[in-house]
Amino acid sequence: MKEHKQIKDWGLGLTGPTIIAGPCSAETPEQIEQICIEMKENNVIPSMFRAGIWKPRTRPGSFEGIGEEGLKWMEIVRHHLNIPITVEVGNAAHAEIALRNNVDVVWVGARTTVNPFAVQEIADALAGSDIPVMVKNPMNPDLDLWMGALERFHAVGLTKLAAIHRGFSDAYDKRYRNKPNWSMPMHLKRVWTGMEVINDPSHIVGKRDGILEISQKAMNFGLDGLMIETHHDPDKAWSDAKQQVTPARLKEILSAIDFKKPLESEQPSEKLNDLRRAVDHLDDQLLDILQERFAVIDQIGAHKREHHLSVFQSNRWKEVMEGRTEKGVKKNLSEKFMRELLYCIHEESVKRQEKQLREADTVKK
Numbered sequence: 001m002k003e004h005k006q007i008k009d010w011g012l013g014l015t016g017p018t019i020i021a022g023p024c025s026a027e028t029p030e031q032i033e034q035i036c037i038e039m040k041e042n043n044v045i046p047s048m049f050r051a052g053i054w055k056p057r058t059r060p061g062s063f064e065g066i067g068e069e070g071l072k073w074m075e076i077v078r079h080h081l082n083i084p085i086t087v088e089v090g091n092a093a094h095a096e097i098a099l100r101n102n103v104d105v106v107w108v109g110a111r112t113t114v115n116p117f118a119v120q121e122i123a124d125a126l127a128g129s130d131i132p133v134m135v136k137n138p139m140n141p142d143l144d145l146w147m148g149a150l151e152r153f154h155a156v157g158l159t160k161l162a163a164i165h166r167g168f169s170d171a172y173d174k175r176y177r178n179k180p181n182w183s184m185p186m187h188l189k190r191v192w193t194g195m196e197v198i199n200d201p202s203h204i205v206g207k208r209d210g211i212l213e214i215s216q217k218a219m220n221f222g223l224d225g226l227m228i229e230t231h232h233d234p235d236k237a238w239s240d241a242k243q244q245v246t247p248a249r250l251k252e253i254l255s256a257i258d259f260k261k262p263l264e265s266e267q268p269s270e271k272l273n274d275l276r277r278a279v280d281h282l283d284d285q286l287l288d289i290l291q292e293r294f295a296v297i298d299q300i301g302a303h304k305r306e307h308h309l310s311v312f313q314s315n316r317w318k319e320v321m322e323g324r325t326e327k328g329v330k331k332n333l334s335e336k337f338m339r340e341l342l343y344c345i346h347e348e349s350v351k352r353q354e355k356q357l358r359e360a361d362t363v364k365k
């Protein structure tokens with residue numbers, strides 16, 4: 001994906017961290033107004049107001065959203081808070097209606113991100129506009145599907161993009177409503193420099209308790225904002241009653257979070273520069289050692305070729321894996337890290353040796 005714009009460049013006057021708050025569903029004009037009033041009273045004005053207008057529900061029979069009528073009530077938000085409005089779109093018709101009603105930002109929900117046809121139709125419906133689009137992760141932990149959805153919007157010319165990490169459905173781990181996977185948002189940020197990821201603790205936790213903890217974790221990892229479902233009377237909410245917080249609680253949560261900033265926004269201190277130089281030096285040593293190890297691996301490869309031995313030697317490999325993992329754990333390295341590191345090294349060793357065999361074969365033929 002070529003250039004995409006950061007949230008501060010969407011033209012909406014937003015600066016990080018982006019706080020998106022508002023009800024799970026827009027229910028009545030009175031509800032929208034009361035939430036705005038309480039946000040004002042508590043002096044907690046989010047960067048953007050969220051409201052579900054069309055609600056994709058797991059099973060039929062629940063409240064499925066008020067529809068287009070709810071978009072008219074967003075004028076109440078503009079009147080009281082004067083902040084941009086964001087709503088979820090689940091199909092092309094929703095996207096067209098959102099554009100017609102001057103919604104400022106749309107988001108695509110997890111249940112839609114899983115379906116490339118639906119994503120493409122929404123992208124086609126939004127093409128030609130300049131609307132920012134936020135893409136929630138798919139229900140299942142499939143990074144490509146998440147990236148693919150963002151790419152579909154980018155491909156039709158929409159460059160004001162962001163991702164939302166709302167956690168992943170997990171049949172076994174019931175600690176969360178949707179289990180977080182912190183590697184995936186970081187991966188997105190690594191491959192697409194500047195891609196901002198908002199965290200949605202409400203859908204991760206699924207209940208009011210724990211929203212602060214997950215929000216803090218997201219900030220520690222360097223995510224760029226939070227989407228927190230907020231309702232003036234959460235127990236009476238028509239959807240997701242358990243996970244919504246009052247504006248007063250939202251204020252408490254936001255005041256308790258220690259917001260972290262990316263270092264890029266300021267000059268690193270001398271101390272940090274020194275420490276980074278030490279890391280550079282150690283990494284150089286690591287590379288030298290790896291180079292040496294692979295030189296020995298190549299010699300073993302030559303020996304195997306000569307004696308018609310297969311490259312993969314499971315007994316030896318088991319010995320290496322178990323022995324080194326145990327040593328690593330004693331040096332305070334996690335077992336998971338040790339296994340992943342050794343797995344990568346072994347894969348590379350085997351591939352190099354197999355290549356040696358293949359090349360020798362080609363020369364013979």
Ligand SMILES: O=C(O)C(=O)C[C@]1(C(=O)O)C=C[C@@H](O)C=C1
Pocket residue numbers: 297300301311312313314316317320345346349350353
């Ligand atoms: O001991 C060998 O036979 C090697 O080639 C080395 C090595 C390793 O990377 O440590 C690589 C491949 C084998 O499966 C086992 C171990």
